[in-house]
Amino acid sequence: MARMKFLCDADRCIECNACVTACKNEHDVPWGINRRRVVTINDGKPGERSVSMACMHCTDAPCAAVCPVDCFYTTADAVVLHSKDLCIGCGYCFYACPFGAPQYPRTSNFGSRGKMDKCTFCAGGPEADSTEVEYAKYGANRLAEGKLPLCAEMCSTKSLLAGDGEIIAAIYKERVTQRGYGSGAWGWQTAYRETITV
Amino acid sequence: MHDKQQTAINRRNFLRAAGGASTVAVATAAATLNPDEAQAYNPGEEEMGPRYQETDHVKAFYRVNGYETLEK
Numbered sequence: 001m002a003r004m005k006f007l008c009d010a011d012r013c014i015e016c017n018a019c020v021t022a023c024k025n026e027h028d029v030p031w032g033i034n035r036r037r038v039v040t041i042n043d044g045k046p047g048e049r050s051v052s053m054a055c056m057h058c059t060d061a062p063c064a065a066v067c068p069v070d071c072f073y074t075t076a077d078a079v080v081l082h083s084k085d086l087c088i089g090c091g092y093c094f095y096a097c098p099f100g101a102p103q104y105p106r107t108s109n110f111g112s113r114g115k116m117d118k119c120t121f122c123a124g125g126p127e128a129d130s131t132e133v134e135y136a137k138y139g140a141n142r143l144a145e146g147k148l149p150l151c152a153e154m155c156s157t158k159s160l161l162a163g164d165g166e167i168i169a170a171i172y173k174e175r176v177t178q179r180g181y182g183s184g185a186w187g188w189q190t191a192y193r194e195t196i197t198v
Numbered sequence: 199m200h201d202k203q204q205t206a207i208n209r210r211n212f213l214r215a216a217g218g219a220s221t222v223a224v225a226t227a228a229a230t231l232n233p234d235e236a237q238a239y240n241p242g243e244e245e246m247g248p249r250y251q252e253t254d255h256v257k258a259f260y261r262v263n264g265y266e267t268l269e270k
Contacts, residue, residue, distance in 0.1 A: 002250050070238045076248040083239050123249055126241035146253035158263045163256065171264040 003078045004121055004143075005165035005192065006152070007172055008052045011182035012159035015040050015050040019151035019160055023054075026122070026150045027139025033103040035119040036151050049183050052151070052160050055080065055101035055119035056191035063093035063102060077143065079121040084137050089113040098190050121162070122149040169196055 015038050023029065023036045036054035057080045064072035064080065071086035072093075091113055094102040104113035124141030127134035134141060142150060152162035161168040172185060173196060185196050240246070250256075 001248060002252075004250060064238060073239050073241060073246065075246050077250045079249075083241065086239055126239075126245050129249075141249070143249035146251045147255050148259055153259055161263055163259065164250070164252075167260055168263075171260065174264065 001076060002164040003166075004057060004123075004163065005078075005168060005188075006054065006056055006121075006149075007161040007168050007185050007188065009159045009161065009172060009175065010049050010051045010184070010186055011179070012157045013038065013050040013052055014157055014159075016156060018154050018156055019052050022150045022154040023119070026142075027120075028135075029117070029139065030105050032105055033117050035101075035103065035117065051186050052155075053099050053101075053187070054151070055097075055121075056099055056187055057119075057121055058191045059193060062096040062098065066092045066096040068092060073126075075123065077121075077123065079123045079143070081120055081123065081125055081138075082116065082118070083126050084115040084117075085126075087115045089115055091116075099187065119149075122147070165192070172196060 017038050020034055020036050020038060024034065027035070029035055036052060038050050038052050040048060040050045042048045057078060059078070061072060061074070061080045063082075064070075064074070067082075068090060069086050069088055071083045072080060073082070074080050089104060089112065091102075091104065093116060094100070094104070101118045102116045103118060104116060106112060106114040120138050122140060122142035124130070124134045124144065125138035127137065129144040130141050140150075142148065147153070149162045152160045161171060176182070176196070189195050
C-alpha cells in the first residue's frame with residue numbers, strides 16, 4: 001500500500017511562498033495559523049537555502065505519543081490526523097513536534113489556545129468525506145477526490161513533492177544523480193527514519 | 199484542664215481516622231479504574247481506510263515533476 005510522504009527539494013525552493021498561500025486558501029485556514037511555511041537559512045547570503053515545512057506525517061509520530069487525550073490517529077495511507085472534538089489544546093504536541101507543525105488559533109492571558117490545527121495532507125479529518133462539517137474543521141479532502149496536496153501541486157519550481165513515498169523518492173533520486181545531492185531531502189531522517197542514498 | 203486535653207486528643211484521633219479512611223478510598227478507586235493502556239483515537243474503519251488513488255490527475259503530477267528524469 002502506498003505510504004504518503006512530503007519531500008522538499010531545497011535546491012529548487014525559491015521561497016515564493018505559493019505553497020503557504022495555496023494551503024491557506026484551499027482550506028480556509030484561520031488567521032494566525034500557517035499549516036505550511038517556508039523557512040530560509042542564511043537569508044541574503046551566499047549558500048542561502050529555503051525549505052517548505054509542514055507536518056511531515058511521521059512514521060512514529062511524537063505528537064501522538066505525548067497527546068494526553070490520544071486524539072491522533074494514522075490512516076492506512078500513513079497520514080497522521082487528529083480529532084478536534086477530543087483535542088484540549090494543551091500544546092504538548094507543539095513541544096514534541098520536531099517540525100513545529102501544530103498551530104493554535106488563540107492565545108490568551110489564561111493559556112487557552114483553542115483546538116490544535118495542522119496539515120492534514122489534504123485528507124480532511126474523522127468526519128465523513130467532503131462534508132461541510134469536515135471542511136469547517138479540517139479543510140478540503142483532496143485525497144478522497146483522487147488528488148494530492150495543493151501545496152505540492154502548486155509548486156512552481158517542482159521543489160515540493162507529495163504522494164507515494166516510493167515514487168517521489170525515485171523522482172528525487174534521479175534529480176540527484178543528474179545534479180548532485182546538494183542540500184539533501186531535509187527532514188526525511190527525522191520523520192521517516194530513512195535517508196535517500198544514491 | 200483534663201477535659202481540655204481529652205478534647206485535643208479526640209481531635210487528633212479524628213484527623214488520623216479521617217486520613218486513614220481517605221487513603222483506603224483512594225486505593226479502592228485506583229483498584230476499580232480500568233488498568234488498560236491508553237488507546238489512540240479510533241474514528242472507525244471507514245475513516246481510517248486508504249484515500250489515495252493513482253488517478254490520471256495524480257499520474258500527471260508525477261509525470262510533470264519527473265519530466266526531466268523519469269522515463270518518458
